[in-house]
Amino acid sequence: MTTESVVTTIPDYLSLVLSISAEWGSRHGDIWYRGIAREDMELLPGVKWRNISASNEESLISxxxxxxKSLFKEDVNCQWQLYSMxxxxxxxxxxxxxxKSPLIAxxxxxxxxxxxxxxxxxxxxxTLNEINMDRREVFVPYKDLKEETNVDPYLPKVLRQDSATNTQPFPIAIEPPYTNRRILAxxxxxxxxxxxxxPVNVQFERNNSDRIRKIKFCKSAVATLRSELTLLGVTIDSIYQDLNSLSSHLINSHK
Incomplete structure (x- = not known):
């Protein structure tokens, strides 16, 4: 089972994150974080938790x-960039x-x-990629062109150059080939x-790996945690990097 901890303040949360990082011997970027607004939501992407079939997924992409295409504001250089978009x-x-940021998560x-x-x-x-691809590295689509690190088989059929059907069973970790201001922020x-x-956590549990942890924020502590994040400058405008979020931040700060 995945180790679970409960925290009620941001200092306690960061202390726990630093403890995990020291235990794993990790540097910045070596640990990834995902924040979820409901504890009961699983570590599954939209296509999976919505139960969208492969054919309907292809239809959505098409x-x-x-x-x-006429609405694209960025140049698209590869299919992974398009999928990320x-x-x-x-x-x-x-x-x-x-x-890669615990505060953003x-x-x-x-x-x-x-x-x-x-x-x-x-x-x-x-560790996830070591479990599912037998390689202890994070893959970068479009740059990883070697056969042993080629992740194109994970693309939907409509985006594949060879039009083959995806047959890869388990999730892997990749760096985004598509970077705009928001993704960078x-x-x-x-x-x-x-x-x-x-779900991702099942991959670790099935292989008896402790390289995934769960940190819970109790609902009674949400107001305190939000206030502490704001004091640290983690606000809607810093996260989303657009004028709408800036306006929302200014309105909230003057309430």
């Missing part, structure tokens, strides 16, 4: 390509967002107005999921 703009994909865990416990997952992405990264609807 619709995005047909109707959205779909995730960024809210299309259900097999990409699951993570961050805490923000996402606390963002929604839900009267429930929240959670931040802490993961070693190198959020220190974003992904797990990309295969054919099986199996």
């Amino acid at each position: 619709g995005f390509l047909i109707n959205g 779909m995730q960024h703009y809210g299309l259900p994909t097999r990409l699951l967002d993570w961050s 805490a923000y996402f865990a606390l963002e929604a107005e839900n009267d429930v416990d929240r959670v931040v997952w802490v993961m070693d992405p190198f 959020q220190q974003g990264c992904f797990t990309v999921h295969g054919t099986k609807s199996e």
Whole structure:
């Protein structure tokens, strides 16, 4: 079973994160974090938790390509960049967002107005890839062109150059090939999921690995945790990097 800890303040949270980092012998970027606004939500991407079939996934992507091309604001240099863009703009994909920053993950865990416990997952992405690809490295699509590190088989069929069907079963960790201001600000990264609807934490548990942890924020502590994040400068405008979020931050700061 995954080790679970409960914290009620940001200092306690950061102390725990530093303790995990020291235990794992990790540097910045070696540990990934995912904040979730409901404890009962699993570590599954949109296509999986929505139970979207492979054929419907292909239809969604085709619709995005047909109707959205004229709206693209960025140059697209590879299919992974295009797939990341779909995730960024809210299309259900097999990409699951993570961050290299524990504070940013805490923000996402606390963002929604839900009267429930929240959670931040802490993961070693190198161990995930060692489990599922037998390589202790994080893959970079488009740059990793060697056969043994080629992750293109994880792409949906409609985005594959060879039009083959994805047959990869388990998730792996990848660096985003698509970087805009928001992804950079959020220190974003992904797990990309295969054919099986199996949460990320199950990969570690099945292999008796402790390189994933669960940190819970009790609902009674949410107000305190949010206030402490704001004092540290982790606010909606710093996360989303647009004028709408700046306006929201200014309104909230003058309440």
